Amino acid sequence: MTAIVETRALRKRFGEVEALAGLDLAATSGQVTALLGPNGAGKTTFIGSVATLVRPDSGELRVAGIDARAEPGRVRRLIGLAGQSASVEPAMTGRENLEFVARLFGLGRREARAAASAVLERLDLVDAGGRLVRTYSGGMRRRLDLGASLVGSPRLLLLDEPTTGLDPRSRMELWSAIRNLVSDGTDVLLTTQYLEEADQLARHVVIIDHGRAIAAGTPGELKSRVGRDVLEVRPQRVADLPAVEEVVGHVTAEAARVDRDAGTVSVAADRGAEQLTEVLRLLVARAIPVEDIGLRRPSLDEAFLALTGRQAEHATPEDEPAALDAA
């Protein structure tokens, strides 16, 4: 279990904004590590620091043991970066784009061609490889962009919000591509604002907020960090939601959360089974018909809410892509 990325007290300030405020984290080799956090949490600044685009003001940043602040040139040989948008050239073919990056990695003409072929096959783009990228769909461009970061066979792949702006199907395709990278020895560090993405891809999740890591662990560990089970009731009639809220609140002495879209009332429960029985008894007594009632482990959503005090964002394909440079 060696660390591919390790930081201690990493700080970076852009004018008034403290993008990294003493970030401590360790990403272990051999797995996908996800940095989960809301917009402006410092995720992109951190990825930029690992990619040697941003120089932290202070603290320690080691990539595969190399001090990234002192020897950025050595780090650049080990990493592949795919940013928030597909930075491939539309007027070149998929293959030309890959060969371009491969040549810049220092491969000779023939080696570059072989590397491009391997990546095209790996990302299921063999048929599209000879076509100009301007004819590609958004999902194909992102896959090619992922390929461009792979063509130099990096030790560490950096993906900044890899699926932002993609439709659900392309998102799943990209997820499957990313999942399979780790199996041949590429470590992956990715950022996301989507809980679902972190849950799907990563074995290790670091939640960051305001430039600091506020929690880290497997998705399961983070869920259990929130500790208590969740008691959730879905009445048959939406009109009964306020009544259910009152019953649940009365039994648990906690503020219940009402989700009108899902038609549920949920609350943290200390003595789950006991309280569930009591809630059920009261609902029957009041003749409120119940569609579904149960105890469950908290979702990563709720873990995030509990840890940051804020709602995390859900996967919606309408976010604006942005490069570091534009910021």
Place this chain on the structure above:
Amino acid sequence: MASQAGAIDRIPAFGGVRRPAGAGFVTATAQTARRTLLQFARTPQLLVMPPVTAALFMVIFRYVFGGAINPGGHTDYVHFLIPGFVAQAFLWNVMNIPAGVAEDATSGLHDRLRSLPIPRASVMAGRSLADTLLNVVPLGITVGLGFAVGFRTDAGAGAVLGALAVILAAIYAFSWLFIGLGLVAGNAQAAQAFASLVVIPLTFVSGAFVPVGSMPGWLQWFAANQPVTAVINAVRSLMLGGTDVAGIGHTTSYWVVLSLLWCAGILALFGVLTTARFARTR
């Protein structure tokens, strides 16, 4: 999905023995230049529009405004206009550089290139090389058009080629300025606006279309002393066979040396600024 996952599994990581150390300056410059050249070559509107616009402007100045302009010196307007026109025409092409560079910055391409094991200066060197090469054919077309609308000279092929060499030097130097503009602009629209703010005064407030002496004093000072006028005067005296015919003072070599000094100065200043801006780690 399943077949795709299978395809991914089959391919082992490339190479595996020795990790490449990154491209050197020459390879990286050539590769980035090639990318820009391909981008233009495969985007016909980028290739076709500049010469068409230049031809339109030339015809308008030659036949619409030309009759009303007295160039002074010992020449008529077409012979005054064409060298001046040829000398400033490249600015209307390089004016499009900032938007393209800003696009490369916002698309994340620059971030990727900065994360690669290459000398960062090579990316800018490649861009300026490509931009200069992209101006060779339009320059030839503009000169050809000049002859087509009636320009004739006794200066000889050597002098005309010398004039073209001065223009190419100016293109190379100015490309660094416009690349730098693109880097600081933030987005393509702003880049385009900045670029026109630079190009319009440099071209119109120069000796290209009318004699500088016809302008009011305060404007004359700028027009007479700005770099594009130096380039225009060098090209004009070379193409017309002397400064007397062109109606401008000094000697041909004076203007050639002055224009090359301007180019060297612009190249030195913006070569450094633009490279530093691209290479900076924030």
